[in-house]
Amino acid sequence: MFIILNIMRDLLWSKTEKNVAKKAYDEAYEEECKVVVARVKDLMAHLPEPQAVWVIHDFLSQRRREMDKKYDYRYSVLPSVFARLIREGWLSFEKLEGLGEDKIQEIKSWIRVAEK
Amino acid sequence: MFIILNIMRDLLWSKTEKNVAKKAYDEAYEEECKVVVARVKDLMAHLPEPQAVWVIHDFLSQRRREMDKKYDYRYSVLPSVFARLIREGWLSFEKLEGLGEDKIQEIKSWIRVAEK
Numbered sequence: 001m002f003i004i005l006n007i008m009r010d011l012l013w014s015k016t017e018k019n020v021a022k023k024a025y026d027e028a029y030e031e032e033c034k035v036v037v038a039r040v041k042d043l044m045a046h047l048p049e050p051q052a053v054w055v056i057h058d059f060l061s062q063r064r065r066e067m068d069k070k071y072d073y074r075y076s077v078l079p080s081v082f083a084r085l086i087r088e089g090w091l092s093f094e095k096l097e098g099l100g101e102d103k104i105q106e107i108k109s110w111i112r113v114a115e116k
Numbered sequence: 117m118f119i120i121l122n123i124m125r126d127l128l129w130s131k132t133e134k135n136v137a138k139k140a141y142d143e144a145y146e147e148e149c150k151v152v153v154a155r156v157k158d159l160m161a162h163l164p165e166p167q168a169v170w171v172i173h174d175f176l177s178q179r180r181r182e183m184d185k186k187y188d189y190r191y192s193v194l195p196s197v198f199a200r201l202i203r204e205g206w207l208s209f210e211k212l213e214g215l216g217e218d219k220i221q222e223i224k225s226w227i228r229v230a231e232k
Contacts, residue, residue, distance in 0.1 A: 050149035
């Protein structure tokens with residue numbers, strides 16, 4: 001029953017909602033990548049010696065691992081992904097205008113769960 | 117017998133030779149790192165979009181793997197390492213002044229083997 005409900009929920013994202021979601025998701029990802037770029041530039045500008053270049057590799061490895069885990073575009077998990085992005089400041093509810101109230105409420109539920 | 121000869125060869129690096137070898141090795145490594153830094157700067161300056169930052173991670177992963185494999189400071193393999201660094205232009209025989217003729221000849225042998 002849970003599985004059936006889950007599949008039905010996936011199907012309930014309309015084309016418009018999918019467009020809104022994809023745009024918001026991509027923009028949040030881009031914002032987060034911008035910060036990664038800025039940090040790499042800063043690290044590059046203050047390299048104590050050429051051999052320290054691997055510090056940048058370590059940093060990128062860590063960020064990539066974290067972001068690959070966090071950014072998951074499956075519709076079944078998207079509300080929890082959006083909740084996390086909103087909590088972390090990469091996304092706002094304004095960017096999600098166009099999503100149905102059911103999705104907004106689910107995102108808010110995830111935020112409440114995380115804040116408990 | 118081969119093992120015994122090998123151990124003896126390790127022991128034949130004098131303190132002065134070890135100093136020369138370490139300095140040459142470190143300088144070659146630094147030179148190669150400088151090129152990595154320059155390449156990262158170039159990639160950073162021409163990032164088509166923030167999301168492309170992972171291209172830099174891919175590049176650094178590859179270079180680190182290659183360099184970790186190449187730079188091996190065990191005295192038993194150092195002549196072959198130096199031979200490769202000379203062939204690739206990261207090191208010159210001038211930097212190895214102070215090494216005994218036995219090491220120089222072994223390095224030259226490794227270069228000849230690689231050029232065959």
